[in-house]
Amino acid sequence: MGRGIVTLLGPVEIRELAGRLGLRPTKKLGQNFVIDGGTVRRIVRTAGLDGDDVVIEVGPGLGSLTLALLPEAARVIAVEIDPVLAAQLPRTAADRAPELAGRLDVVPADALRVTAAELPGSPPTALVANLPYNVAVPVVLHLLAELPSLRKGLVMVQSEVADRLAAPPGSRVYGVPSVKAAWYADVRRAGPVGRTVFWPVPNVDSGLVALTRREPPATTASRAEVFAVIDAAFAQRRKTLRAALAGWAGTAAAAEEALRRAGVDPSSRGERLAVTDFARVAEHRPLHG
Structure with missing residues (x-):
């Protein structure tokens, strides 16, 4: 050229x-x-x-x-x-x-x-x-x-x-x-x-x-659903994920259940999670708050 x-x-x-x-x-x-x-x-x-x-x-x-x-x-x-x-x-x-x-x-x-x-x-x-x-x-x-x-x-x-x-x-x-x-x-x-x-x-x-x-993480959750978890996790970054995701999941107990099902420690914080972890959490959002 x-x-x-x-x-x-x-x-x-x-x-x-x-x-x-x-x-x-x-x-x-x-x-x-x-x-x-x-x-x-x-x-x-x-x-x-x-x-x-x-x-x-x-x-x-x-x-x-x-x-x-x-x-x-x-x-x-x-x-x-x-x-x-x-x-x-x-x-x-x-x-x-x-x-x-x-x-x-x-x-x-x-x-x-x-x-x-x-x-x-x-x-x-x-x-x-x-x-x-x-x-x-x-x-x-x-x-x-x-x-x-x-x-x-x-x-x-x-x-x-x-x-x-x-x-x-x-x-x-x-x-x-x-x-x-x-x-x-x-x-x-x-x-x-x-x-x-x-x-x-x-x-x-x-x-x-x-x-x-590169390809996004393999997940059944949509990008919007994963990004909603990311936004919630870092909105109050000093809080544990159990507390930070309470609004997203409906209650703190529901957040804890979703995190455990995704293989994530509920007492950890958002800065410990990779994008693949957030995708897994999004997949386990409770159907009802």
Whole structure:
């Protein structure tokens, strides 16, 4: 596949482009633009794309990462909520990657609500994104649920969020994001990212998270039923599962019975359970509260 010539955006070009658009990065949209070419090249390299991949990028902003993705993928679908940025991105691609600009589709939409039907062409196979930090977890979970075609992903998120997404059972930061992500994929930390590669410089550290799709646990319970148990278990994480699942089961005694039938100690807490354990508990929910 012909790679074409791409001129990446640097700090000067990004500030100039933002000034021309009258853009002031907002905390509300979680806008911190990557200004370091080495970082975007590292993200693309770590994502392990092949020439047939259709990439979905969320929050492309001014296009730093988009430009680095175009030579490495068959197509890039960029989902951008900001209409000014969405309108500018195809022009930036045409200016800086003229031979590859035809590979880019821009979808002006909210990534938290975008559906598979709204995305043009072949379904995406890879998620690669510098995610807006205030919505990173719900965006990842929504896209994994909405796009079963996604086989892999590499996302940049706040360092603490990266820890939570990749945390194993028993970890201090293991919680709802960890278990729900594990329903869809194997998740691991894929390296730190320094603050100075962004403009404006955020007051938090960042990290890369790699996702590899796998089959969900074999269970007779639906995903919604399993996720209901997960939400209940962590809503009051200091409580034992017997107490935390009392509302879900109807009574604490009913919760204890369901847990015992699932082979789970009722006195343990949610952070000890893997996603397969939660699936077993969901299968044993009492028919009557």
